[in-house]
Amino acid sequence: MSVTAIIAAAGSGERFGAGIPKALIQLGDRTLLEHALASLSPAVDQIVISAPPGYEKQITELVGQGIDVVTGGRTRSESVRNALAVTTGDFVLVHDAARALASSDLAHAVIASLKSGESAVVPAVSVVDTVKVLSSESYVASTLDRASLINVQTPQGFKTSLLRQAHAAGAQASDDGALIEAIGGKVKVIAGEDRALKITTPADLQIALGFLGFNSTYRSGIGSDAHAFGVGRPLWLAGLFWPGEDGVDGHSDGDVAAHAICDALFAATQLGDLGSNFGTDRPQYADASGVQLLHETLSIITAAGYSISNVTVQIIGNRPKISTRRSEAITALSLALSGADVSLSATTTDGMGLTGEGKGIAAIASALVFKQ
Ligand code: CTP
Ligand code: MG
Numbered sequence: 001m002s003v004t005a006i007i008a009a010a011g012s013g014e015r016f017g018a019g020i021p022k023a024l025i026q027l028g029d030r031t032l033l034e035h036a037l038a039s040l041s042p043a044v045d046q047i048v049i050s051a052p053p054g055y056e057k058q059i060t061e062l063v064g065q066g067i068d069v070v071t072g073g074r075t076r077s078e079s080v081r082n083a084l085a086v087t088t089g090d091f092v093l094v095h096d097a098a099r100a101l102a103s104s105d106l107a108h109a110v111i112a113s114l115k116s117g118e119s120a121v122v123p124a125v126s127v128v129d130t131v132k133v134l135s136s137e138s139y140v141a142s143t144l145d146r147a148s149l150i151n152v153q154t155p156q157g158f159k160t161s162l163l164r165q166a167h168a169a170g171a172q173a174s175d176d177g178a179l180i181e182a183i184g185g186k187v188k189v190i191a192g193e194d195r196a197l198k199i200t201t202p203a204d205l206q207i208a209l210g211f212l213g214f215n216s217t218y219r220s221g222i223g224s225d226a227h228a229f230g231v232g233r234p235l236w237l238a239g240l241f242w243p244g245e246d247g248v249d250g251h252s253d254g255d256v257a258a259h260a261i262c263d264a265l266f267a268a269t270q271l272g273d274l275g276s277n278f279g280t281d282r283p284q285y286a287d288a289s290g291v292q293l294l295h296e297t298l299s300i301i302t303a304a305g306y307s308i309s310n311v312t313v314q315i316i317g318n319r320p321k322i323s324t325r326r327s328e329a330i331t332a333l334s335l336a337l338s339g340a341d342v343s344l345s346a347t348t349t350d351g352m353g354l355t356g357e358g359k360g361i362a363a364i365a366s367a368l369v370f371k372q
Contacts, residue, residue: 003111004046004089005155009033009059009097010072010079012052015200021052023097024062025205028212032199035100037063040155043107046088049097050079077172077179084164091115092163094176095155101211102155102196110157113190120180121157123192124150152177153192216370218309223263223273225256226354226362237361238315238322238344239291239332245320248360252278257313257344258290260365261333262297264311268369269301294336301369309368310341317361322346 013022023033050072051059072079113121127149135141166179233247238257248254278285334342349356
């Protein structure tokens with residue numbers, strides 16, 4: 001049994017107000033029409049696009065060979081009828097280009113329902129707002145029972161012969177399901193999806209961009225750490241062992257660069273700090289290396305939905321000399337953060353303070369994280 005997809009793309013997009021047909025508006029890396037095409041192509045045998053009058057050639061060039069392009073009508077129903085005239089499939093899906101992000105899975109689910117014996121299938125999601133009927137002059141006539149209401153989406157699927165019959169009288173409706181209802185047909189409802197929203201206004205485009213991961217929230221954080229040199233301790237700094245250098249006193253290996261980065265990441269994500277996550281009341285971290293703590297910190301922030309954009313750390317002290325091993329240190333820190341973008345610098349403090357007097361090492365770090 002073959003399946004045709006009709007993409008209704010002939011609307012002018014009046015409410016969007018872009019001055020070009022809505023189907024040709026860019027959403028991320030491609031137009032709404034191309035998104036719709038990409039999700040339907042794997043599911044069907046023929047695709048017919050109803051193009052806005054005058055845009056047939058441009059759309060044919062955009063979508064390439066093997067796709068039928070017909071001229072749309074003055075109303076959506078007319079546009080669908082023009083496409084039905086060249087439809088060859090036993091089943092037909094009718095889809096709005098404006099529902100650019102409906103998934104291939106949804107198309108497959110509609111087709112599966114048709115193949116299991118249904119003649120008309122519409123995807124739908126529940127209604128979140130209370131819906132009232134308006135009388136005249138901005139007064140309410142009645143309130144509908146929300147539990148019995150649904151928002152219907154596309155692609156809607158039909159036995160092609162039934163949809164032709166429903167369109168035969170030239171009726172108009174805002175979806176094809178309504179035309180089937182009008183001739184007494186049974187319309188099956190299946191689960192729709194949030195991402196199949198109809199893009200009507202620029203605000204809807206922002207929501208759609210969110211589904212594509214474009215609307216990330218960025219947050220920054222800072223962290224610092226300092227330790228005094230301790231006699232007979234090995235030096236671990238920026239994820240590296242520094243042979244021949246004095247180490248520092250303190251909990252764990254005293255890697256101030258790693259600890260400052262952990263704190264910056266916890267600050268950026270509002271997940272506490274080094275002490276609250278790995279403090280003395282968590283004995284399992286007592287001897288943890290800086291690298292282990294970075295790794296653990298990454299797990300904690302990842303579990304909270306954050307990704308690292310980049311991390312910077314500055315080491316403050318007279319020694320060791322960082323410059324000779326800077327790239328090695330960046331690699332070690334980056335590796336501990338599963339390949340995150342890390343930069344590292346070093347400075348002295350003109351002989352002043354703890355580190356200038358050569359009593360210890362400090363580090364200050366910043367982190368930028370994002371969440372989709
Ligand atoms: N459509 C169509 N032919 C028409 C009118 C609409 O093919 N004469 C299509 C649109 O391209 C859209 C779908 O039907 O993919 C749903 O319509 P809608 O979201 O209302 O789009 P527009 O009519 O373009 O927008 P507006 O109503 O704001 O002008
Ligand atoms: Mg319209």
